[in-house]
Amino acid sequence: MSSSIFNPPSSTTALLLRSRHPVLVGPTSLRFLTVRSSSPSSRVLSVAASATEESAMVIDGKAVAKQIREEIAVEVSKMKEAVGVIPGLAVILVGDRKDSATYVRNKKKACESVGINSLEVNLPEDSTEEEVLNYISGYNDDPAVHGILVQLPLPSHMNEQNVLNAVRIEKDVDGFHPLNIGRLAMRGRDPLFVPCTPKGCIELLHRYDISIKGKRAVVIGRSNIVGMPxxxxxxxxxxxxxxVHSRTSNPEEITRQADIIISAVGQPNMVRKSWIKPGAVIIDVGINPVDDPSSSRGYKLVGDVCYEEAIQVASAITPVPGGVGPMTIAMLLQNTLSSAKRIHGFE
Amino acid sequence: MSSSIFNPPSSTTALLLRSRHPVLVGPTSLRFLTVRSSSPSSRVLSVAASATEESAMVIDGKAVAKQIREEIAVEVSKMKEAVGVIPGLAVILVGDRKDSATYVRNKKKACESVGINSLEVNLPEDSTEEEVLNYISGYNDDPAVHGILVQLPLPSHMNEQNVLNAVRIEKDVDGFHPLNIGRLAMRGRDPLFVPCTPKGCIELLHRYDISIKGKRAVVIGRSNIVGMPxxxxxxxxxxxxxxVHSRTSNPEEITRQADIIISAVGQPNMVRKSWIKPGAVIIDVGINPVDDPSSSRGYKLVGDVCYEEAIQVASAITPVPGGVGPMTIAMLLQNTLSSAKRIHGFE
Known part of the structure; x- marks a missing residue:
C-alpha cells in the first residue's frame, strides 16, 4: 500500500506508547517506529507497531508534547543552575471570554509543569488599547520576561495589529510579527521565533522521523497563524x-497528490478518503465541535479530516484531540526557553 | 486547444502592437486581445490576433513597459504641478562591475525619460561597509529622495544583509526588506513595496487581462528576489x-498542471513542451546567455523556457528578451513614484 516516506527506525528500545489504533507503516507486518528526541540525553520513545490491514499509524501528539515538556524542564533547571535565570512568560488576557480564560489557564499550568515563570494580567473587557499597550511596554522592559503573549481575540474596539506590533520582536514568542514572517519566507534568513502551531506540526514529523525533503506537501488553508507559516x-x-484554499477549484485532486497533508481550515470532516493518496501522512490541525447526543457535553471534537476514512488509506495521522493540539503549548514553552537562552547568551 | 483563461476583451480600438509571432488565443481564428491600462485617461492598446495553428500570443513586455512609463510621466508631471515635488531615486553602486554599471545607467535613463530625479553615487570597490552605510543614512534623511536602491552584488567584503537593512523601509523601493516580505505573505497586511521583477510578472498578466483567481499556478524557483515573492x-x-525547485522530484509533472507558469531559475531552455499544459500562460523570467556563433556577440539570450517548443502549446508567452526584463525597471519607477506620493500624501 504505502510507498513509505518514513526513514528506517534507528532504535527500537524503551517505552511503549499506547496508540488507540493499531499501526501499519510500510509493507512489513510488524515493526517498530521510533519517536525521536531532539535531546540526546533523554530517552528514545518507540512505538510497537502491530499490523492491521488498512490502518494508519497514529501520531501521538500528547505523548510527544509530554516528552518535549520533560526536555524543556531539564533545560530550564540547567539554565537556572548555570546562570541563575528562570525563563518568564507574560500573558495578557483582555475580557472574560471563557475559552480564552481556559487557554490562558492551560498555558499557565504548562509553564508551572516545566519550571517557567508565568506572569498574567487579566484586564476588563472595557479596557482601552492604551492600557494594553502600557502593559506590553512594561513587559518589553522587564528583564524577568522573555516571552509576551497577547491572548486573541481582543475586544472589537481594539486594533489587533497595533497591539501585536507593540510586542518587542525579541519577546514575540507567538512569532506573528511580520518581520518574523518575512524572515521565515526568505532563504538565508532565520526568524527569531516560529509560530507555535505550524512549528508543532513540523516537530511531529521530525519526531516520527518522517522525511520532508523532496516530498509533495499540500497545505489546506492559508491563515496567517497556521496555513501560511x-x-x-x-x-x-x-x-x-x-x-489549497477556499478559491481552489479542485482541492481534492491536488490534495490527492500529497505525500504530506497539513489541514488547517476548520471544516469538520472535509478531507475524505478520496482526497488522500495511499500512504500519505496527515497532520490535522482542525479542532471542530460537532453535535454528539451520546456525549455528556452534547458535542464532540473532530478534525478537518474524516478520521475513520483516513486511517484506512493514510500511513500516519494525528488524532483530534490529542494530535497537534498539545504540541502548540509545548512549542510556546520551547519558544520562551529559547528566547531566555538567546537574551542571556546561554548555550 | 486552450481552455482559455483570458477574459473576453472589452475594447478593440487603437494602436496595433507588432508581435514577432502570429497570435492565437482561444478557439476563434481572428480576435483582438486588449492590453489594459491601469490609468483610465491613457489609451488602451490592443493586439490584433491573426490565427496561425499552434502559436502562442506573445506578451510584449517592451510595449507594456513603454505604456507604463508614459503613465508614470503623466503622474510625475501632475504631482510636480500640484505639490511642487519631483520624485527622486538614489542609486548606490559600489565597484566597477561592467554589468552593474550598465544596469545603473539604464535605471538613470529610465528615470530621466519619465521626469524622476536620479541621484547616483559610485563608490570604489575597496570602500568600507561604513562608507556605504553613511551614504544610505544620508539618503534616508534626504527629503528629495523617495527611493534608495543599492545595486547588487556588493563587493564580497561587505555584509549584504546589513547594508540592505539600513535602507529606511519607507524608501525600500526594491521591496526586499523582510518586513515588506512578511507583510506580502500575510493576509490583511500590505507591503509598502512589492519587489520589482515579480511585480512586473503580475502586472503583465493584469495588462493582458489574464485571470489569476482560482487558477493553478506553478512558480519554478524559490529565490528571495523573484520566485518566493x-x-x-x-x-x-x-x-x-x-x-517547484531544485529538490522537487517531478517538476515536469507538476508544471504540466499549471494554468500559469512563472519560471525564474536561470536554466536555459529547461522547460520543454512536455512540461506545458495546452493553453497555459508562460511568464519567463530567465535571461540566460548561450553560445551563438551566428551572432556578432557570439552569444544570444534565451529564457528558462524553450521558446520554440512552448509557442506550439501555450496560449501566451513572454519572449526573452523583451518580456519580463523591461518590466523590472518600469516597476522600479512605479515604486519610486508611489513612495513619493505616500510621503507627500498626494492622491
Missing part, C-alpha cells in the same frame, strides 16, 4: 509545497 | 500556487 516551513525543509 | 503575489490574487 506551515507552507513556508515545509518549503524551508525542501518539500514541494502547494497551498 | 511571485508565489506570494499569485496567492494574494487567489491562485492555487505550487512552488
Amino acid at each position: 506551515a507552507a513556508l516551513l515545509l518549503q524551508r525543509e525542501d518539500a514541494t509545497v502547494s497551498v | 511571485a508565489a506570494l503575489l499569485l496567492q494574494r490574487e487567489d491562485a492555487t500556487v505550487s512552488v
Whole structure:
C-alpha cells in the first residue's frame, strides 16, 4: 500500500506508547517506529507497531508534547543552575471570554509543569488599547520576561495589529510579527521565533522521523497563524509545497497528490478518503465541535479530516484531540526557553 | 486547444502592437486581445490576433513597459504641478562591475525619460561597509529622495544583509526588506513595496487581462528576489500556487498542471513542451546567455523556457528578451513614484 516516506527506525528500545489504533507503516507486518528526541540525553520513545490491514499509524501528539515538556524542564533547571535565570512568560488576557480564560489557564499550568515563570494580567473587557499597550511596554522592559503573549481575540474596539506590533520582536514568542514572517519566507534568513502551531506540526514529523525533503506537501488553508507559516516551513525543509484554499477549484485532486497533508481550515470532516493518496501522512490541525447526543457535553471534537476514512488509506495521522493540539503549548514553552537562552547568551 | 483563461476583451480600438509571432488565443481564428491600462485617461492598446495553428500570443513586455512609463510621466508631471515635488531615486553602486554599471545607467535613463530625479553615487570597490552605510543614512534623511536602491552584488567584503537593512523601509523601493516580505505573505497586511521583477510578472498578466483567481499556478524557483515573492503575489490574487525547485522530484509533472507558469531559475531552455499544459500562460523570467556563433556577440539570450517548443502549446508567452526584463525597471519607477506620493500624501 504505502510507498513509505518514513526513514528506517534507528532504535527500537524503551517505552511503549499506547496508540488507540493499531499501526501499519510500510509493507512489513510488524515493526517498530521510533519517536525521536531532539535531546540526546533523554530517552528514545518507540512505538510497537502491530499490523492491521488498512490502518494508519497514529501520531501521538500528547505523548510527544509530554516528552518535549520533560526536555524543556531539564533545560530550564540547567539554565537556572548555570546562570541563575528562570525563563518568564507574560500573558495578557483582555475580557472574560471563557475559552480564552481556559487557554490562558492551560498555558499557565504548562509553564508551572516545566519550571517557567508565568506572569498574567487579566484586564476588563472595557479596557482601552492604551492600557494594553502600557502593559506590553512594561513587559518589553522587564528583564524577568522573555516571552509576551497577547491572548486573541481582543475586544472589537481594539486594533489587533497595533497591539501585536507593540510586542518587542525579541519577546514575540507567538512569532506573528511580520518581520518574523518575512524572515521565515526568505532563504538565508532565520526568524527569531516560529509560530507555535505550524512549528508543532513540523516537530511531529521530525519526531516520527518522517522525511520532508523532496516530498509533495499540500497545505489546506492559508491563515496567517497556521496555513501560511506551515507552507513556508515545509518549503524551508525542501518539500514541494502547494497551498489549497477556499478559491481552489479542485482541492481534492491536488490534495490527492500529497505525500504530506497539513489541514488547517476548520471544516469538520472535509478531507475524505478520496482526497488522500495511499500512504500519505496527515497532520490535522482542525479542532471542530460537532453535535454528539451520546456525549455528556452534547458535542464532540473532530478534525478537518474524516478520521475513520483516513486511517484506512493514510500511513500516519494525528488524532483530534490529542494530535497537534498539545504540541502548540509545548512549542510556546520551547519558544520562551529559547528566547531566555538567546537574551542571556546561554548555550 | 486552450481552455482559455483570458477574459473576453472589452475594447478593440487603437494602436496595433507588432508581435514577432502570429497570435492565437482561444478557439476563434481572428480576435483582438486588449492590453489594459491601469490609468483610465491613457489609451488602451490592443493586439490584433491573426490565427496561425499552434502559436502562442506573445506578451510584449517592451510595449507594456513603454505604456507604463508614459503613465508614470503623466503622474510625475501632475504631482510636480500640484505639490511642487519631483520624485527622486538614489542609486548606490559600489565597484566597477561592467554589468552593474550598465544596469545603473539604464535605471538613470529610465528615470530621466519619465521626469524622476536620479541621484547616483559610485563608490570604489575597496570602500568600507561604513562608507556605504553613511551614504544610505544620508539618503534616508534626504527629503528629495523617495527611493534608495543599492545595486547588487556588493563587493564580497561587505555584509549584504546589513547594508540592505539600513535602507529606511519607507524608501525600500526594491521591496526586499523582510518586513515588506512578511507583510506580502500575510493576509490583511500590505507591503509598502512589492519587489520589482515579480511585480512586473503580475502586472503583465493584469495588462493582458489574464485571470489569476482560482487558477493553478506553478512558480519554478524559490529565490528571495523573484520566485518566493511571485508565489506570494499569485496567492494574494487567489491562485492555487505550487512552488517547484531544485529538490522537487517531478517538476515536469507538476508544471504540466499549471494554468500559469512563472519560471525564474536561470536554466536555459529547461522547460520543454512536455512540461506545458495546452493553453497555459508562460511568464519567463530567465535571461540566460548561450553560445551563438551566428551572432556578432557570439552569444544570444534565451529564457528558462524553450521558446520554440512552448509557442506550439501555450496560449501566451513572454519572449526573452523583451518580456519580463523591461518590466523590472518600469516597476522600479512605479515604486519610486508611489513612495513619493505616500510621503507627500498626494492622491
